[in-house]
Amino acid sequence: MLRQVLRIPEAEVVGIVTRRSSSFNADFTSLEPLAKENDIPCYIDTDNNQADMASWIYERRPEVGYCFGWSYLLNPEVLSIPELGIIGFHPTKLPRNRGRHPVIWALALGLEETASSFFFMDEGADTGDLLSQRDVPIYWEDDARSLYDRLIDVAKGQISVFTPQLAVREFLREPQDNEKANYWRKRSRADGKIDWRMSSSSVYNLVRALTRPYPGAHCTFSGHEMKIWSANVVDDEFEDIGHLEPGKVLASDAERVAVKCGEGVVAIQEHEFDELPDKGDYLQ
16 A cells, blocks of 8 residues: 555655564564665654654654554554554444454354545544545455455545545545444464354355465364365355254365355365275264
């Protein structure tokens, strides 16, 4: 998204704050190479020292700040530096679904729509006045990568529209309705474990939610954890299975591994099984 800002004539990027790595964000990308490529001053944060960060930003006298993919709340000192404030991004239809892992939860919950939202950051998490919001559909065929990419494409279009508006001070601020807000919690490793008692659609949603660029859903076979990267619902292909237990392998070959769920059947397509389970085996 920062590359999009660099293409806008009204925008002069006076500095970039980034990190070199992240121990907990699977989709992290450092902006240091982009800063060097465009000869932009760059501050490398190592320990979320916002006092030093604030001093560095203040020296550059920005009119507005853009905060994309930063994993920490910004303190009031940092937020107050730009004249127009700092613009945050959250890929949900704010005020609904504030909080952590928005792409993952949207897919895991089987939502049919989300949004790309830009807002003026305050001391809360995703609570500031809205600057721009566009709805984004979620299709049954979507996975984390396709939804992620669609959200970024929509966000780039929004940036191209509101950046010139900010430059001439012709923009709108829409307060969020806190009565309609909810917060998604931080995903734990346990949330990635497939429970075969779930319905086939729920297992499918979990697998597609955690596929690349995220760490993948997993199950257990022969005492070992196995990553599952893609799957599909194949309820109509198997008959008379209501008496079979969840987790039982119904078919297995190089193309797929079909597994009985609490309701329906899932066909695992991309996985990391060292050896394929046989028909009649059980996944846990």
